[in-house]
Amino acid sequence: MAGAEWTSLEESLEKHLPLLDLQEVKRVLYGKELRKLDLPREAFEAASKEDFELQGYAFEAAEEQLRQPRIVHVGLVQNRTPLPTDAPVAEQVSALHKRIKSIVEVAAMCGVNIICFQEAWTMPFAFCTREKLPWTEFAESAEDGPTTKFCQQLAKSHNMVVVSPILERDSEHGDVLWNAAVVISNSGAVLGKTRKNHIPRVGDFNESTYYMEGNLGHPVFQTQFGRIAVNICYGRHHPLNWLMYSINGAEIIFNPSATIGALSESMWPIEARNAAIANHCFTCAINRVGTEHFTNEFTSGDGKKAHKDFGYFYGSSYVAAPDGSRTPGLSRTQDGLLVAKLDLNLCQQVNDVWNFKMTGRYEMYARELTEAAKPNYSPTIVKE
Numbered sequence: 268m269a270g271a272e273w274t275s276l277e278e279s280l281e282k283h284l285p286l287l288d289l290q291e292v293k294r295v296l297y298g299k300e301l302r303k304l305d306l307p308r309e310a311f312e313a314a315s316k317e318d319f320e321l322q323g324y325a326f327e328a329a330e331e332q333l334r335q336p337r338i339v340h341v342g343l344v345q346n347r348t349p350l351p352t353d354a355p356v357a358e359q360v361s362a363l364h365k366r367i368k369s370i371v372e373v374a375a376m377c378g379v380n381i382i383c384f385q386e387a388w389t390m391p392f393a394f395c396t397r398e399k400l401p402w403t404e405f406a407e408s409a410e411d412g413p414t415t416k417f418c419q420q421l422a423k424s425h426n427m428v429v430v431s432p433i434l435e436r437d438s439e440h441g442d443v444l445w446n447a448a449v450v451i452s453n454s455g456a457v458l459g460k461t462r463k464n465h466i467p468r469v470g471d472f473n474e475s476t477y478y479m480e481g482n483l484g485h486p487v488f489q490t491q492f493g494r495i496a497v498n499i500c501y502g503r504h505h506p507l508n509w510l511m512y513s514i515n516g517a518e519i520i521f522n523p524s525a526t527i528g529a530l531s532e533s534m535w536p537i538e539a540r541n542a543a544i545a546n547h548c549f550t551c552a553i554n555r556v557g558t559e560h561f562t563n564e565f566t567s568g569d570g571k572k573a574h575k576d577f578g579y580f581y582g583s584s585y586v587a588a589p590d591g592s593r594t595p596g597l598s599r600t601q602d603g604l605l606v607a608k609l610d611l612n613l614c615q616q617v618n619d620v621w622n623f624k625m626t627g628r629y630e631m632y633a634r635e636l637t638e639a640a641k642p643n644y645s646p647t648i649v650k651e
């Protein structure tokens with residue numbers, strides 16, 4: 268399983284395929300080829316100085332007679348944790364704030380309107396350890412914790428909607444922890460929050476030790492730039508989770524994640540892309556980068572040797588569109604900012620062609636699922 272020695276699928280294709288083959292492979296793997304965005308030179312210079320990758324692509328929609336294009340620039344941020352996991356909690360948080368601030372400044376130069384960070388971005392992904400301290404100390408209030416205040420500043424000074432996925436402590440309700448995302452309006456006001464609906468119980472993702480399944484349903488946030496939703500990490504394996512955000516009107520669904528190569532790398536390019544197609548919306552898949560080492564070893568409960576790291580977080584963040592096209596991924600190895608220019612008119616245009624909403628038969632599924640969820644349900648199997 269490749270770690271940091273393999274940069275990206277895209278780099279390998281470019282390096283090894285003859286031009287004509289490359290074009291056909293790209294057509295199948297990425298849909299139609301997207302135009303590269305002409306991002307400002309200072310943005311590339313700043314990104315290179317700060318040592319992160321910057322890429323930008325544009326998704327076009329057809330011109331309409333009655334509607335103006337609905338253009339929005341989204342920014343996806345993937346990053347390593349800059350300090351070792353045994354550094355003091357406050358120092359780790361502050362190093363991450365500093366890192367993200369420098370990336371958001373470049374996003375602002377690129378005209379980004381909505382930015383989203385990776386899952387639990389203020390901390391190492393320590394849930395593999397099953398230890399409580401110090402990891403629970405990273406939890407903060409979604410409404411007025413230090414990270415939310417920090418993001419409010421960013422949002423206001425850059426006129427940017429900020430999606431900030433954090434470990435939430437809800438001290439109003441029994442100090443319960445949640446895996447949440449706070450949505451901050453470009454005015455700087457907290458628009459609301461959403462919580463991770465599906466909690467993994469796979470491999471070292473021992474997240475159920477820390478928090479429960481989200482209880483806020485599938486909220487969609489009306490921002491100045493479009494209607495957005497956040498489907499946190501493992502929720503991307505659940506088509507109905509994507510569907511409910513879409514039914515509530517999401518035009519862009521962010522999927523801030525933390526996932527490793529051994530587990531999910533072959534699924535990664537498919538799931539968010541498929542969700543964009545199936546739900547006539549844009550999806551933005553974001554994954555962290557690198558290997559995080561912990562002080563104490565832990566086992567995976569599989570009889571294999573104990574270890575001190577989760578495995579390799581492979582980055583590869585990308586944006587997918589309702590017509591099935593997608594950007595190339597950011598690299599597997601580097602911090603990065605992916606900027607994508609979207610025309611939200613594409614959602615309705617593709618809906619009118621493919622009609623997945625119209626042909627969805629939701630009433631039939633609602634009826635059948637209501638029955639199937641009952642404890643005494645017996646599956647409809649026709650036998651000879």
Ligand SMILES: NC(=O)NCCC(=O)O
Nearest residue numbers: 467472500501525526531
């Ligand atoms: N963070 C998280 O939910 N990871 C689970 C593994 C995966 O979904 O790939």
